Amino acid sequence: MTGILAGLRIVEGSAFIAAPLGGMTLAQLGADVIRFDDIKGGLDNDRWPITKDGRSIYWAGLNKGKRSIAVDLRNPRGRELLTALITAPGEGAGIFTTNMPARGWLAYEELAKKRADLIALNIVGDRHGTANVDYTINAITGFPMVTGPVGHQGPVNAVAPPWDLATAYAGAMAILAAERHRRMTGQGQRIVLPLQDMALSVTSALGYLGEAVVNDVDRPRYGNEIFGTFGRDFKTKDARFIMICIFSDRHVDALAVAGGFAAAFRKIETESGVDLKTDAGRWTARAELCAVIEPWVAAHTAADVGAALKKAGALWAPYQTFRELAADKEAVRDNPMFTVLDQPGIGRYPVAATPLQFGALPREAPRVAPKLGQHTDEILSAILGLPDHEIARLHDEKVVGGPR
Incomplete structure (x- = not known):
């Protein structure tokens, strides 16, 4: 292995998103991440999106660059x-990450008997160990009650799973962090990371809890408007959609240049008594700003609007489908990350x-996801030191699986 984390080995027992994505993040930086699954496949080996013949594109995306060992998880010898x-x-080595129930043979206390400086990360649903997923946790955070169009009744779930x-x-x-601590002290440890606490910590950090308690309010829905400043979707003459935002003084000036809005913006400030160079001013006058910007966007094609905004240095982006993104020259096709x-x-x-660019080492190219059990034999041989005849016997007895 090469990369900034070369020499680090993590064994992963995982399913769904949080644990495998965390492992893949480390694998992309050069760590040797070994995923173990049952010989019949993991819980998420056929999760959507899938190809027309049922192969999981999802699984491949979250497990690229890892090695795979397939074992009968119910067999004592496999364990x-x-x-x-x-x-x-x-x-x-001696690093384990899982979002499976870490009990019995996978309990930290049991594993640490074999290696005292073991590092084990256990991702759990909540601090009590109750099963939860992103969608059940998101329900309690309050976000589904402010997501969606103005006037909508009931929750709107997120499409992307933010807490995972x-x-x-x-x-x-x-x-x-734990590996650094071990190098400095020689101590291993168990790390518990509750998915629910991750969500609650972010909700707190972004001020949503503070707003609710200090102001004694439930924030209403604002649709596609960015709360507390200016940002919204606009429809062009050719029925495309673009997002226009104002987050700074420079963005106000750039947007004014792009659409010739300087006089209109000054008029808004004079009549409304606001300063558009402040977040509060832009939020207060958002309806007036939309009344100026919307007709201009509606009278021009997406190409013309985009060209004007780009030339002026405004803060904007076109809305795209996933297929359009895949064909996007700037974002994907000419992006050296891909x-x-x-x-x-x-x-x-x-x-x-990896999106990370380190000055000391070149970025590692992405590697394909493994087939189930693709590396079983080389792991048993190179890491555990088993001879060929023992590995063959394990296959014959269906304790392990994978290509020979």
């Missing part, structure tokens, strides 16, 4: 092998490497 793998010696994503990256950071990979069983499509 012994995984215990040995998790607790194998080595300076950068935040937990994945927090989990990767936690592993690196490589077109041929994922076995799925096909060729652009795959992102």
Whole structure:
């Protein structure tokens, strides 16, 4: 392995999003991440989106660059092998991450008997250990009650799973923090990361809880408007949509230049008594700003509006579908973060490497996701030191699986 985390080995027992995405984040930085699954496949091996013949594009996306070992998780010998793998010696080894129930043979206390300096990250639903997923946790945060169009009754769920994503990256950071602590002190530890607490901590940090308590209000729905400043979607002459935002003085001036709005903006300030160079002023006068901007956008094509906004240096973006994004020259096709990979069983499509750019080392190119059990034999041989005849016997007895 190469990359900034070369020499680090993480064993992962995971499903769905938070744990595998955290592991993939480390794998993209050069860590050797070994995912174990049951020989029949994991809980999420067929999760959507899928190809027309049922291959999971989702699974491939979250597990690229990892190695795979397939073991009969119900077989005592299979569990012994995984215990040995998790607790194998080595300076950068002895790191385990899971969102499975970490009890019995996977309990930290049991694994630490084999390696005292073990680092184990356990992602759980809530601090009590109750099962939860992003969608059940999001329900309690309040966000679904402010998401959606003005006047809508009832919750609007998020399409992207924000708390899974935040937990994945927090989990990767936690592993690196614990590994640094181990290098300095020699101590291993168990890390517990509740998905619900991750969501609640972000909700608190963004001021939503503070607003509710201090102002004694429930924020209403504002549709596509950005709360507390100016930002909204606008429809062009050719029925495309663009997002226009104002987050600073410079954005006010740039937008004024793009649409010739300088006089109209000054009039808004004079008649409304606001300063458009402030967030409060833009939020207070958002209806007046829309009344100026909307007719201009509606009278021009998306190409013309985009060209004017780009030339002026305004803050804006076109709305795109996923297919349009895949064909986007700037965002994907010419972006050095992407490589077109041929994922076995799925096909060729652009795959992102890590978004991090380190000055000391070049960015590692993305690697395909493994087939189930693809690396079983090499892991049993190179890490656990099993001879070929023993590995063959394990296959014959269906303790392990994967290509021979």
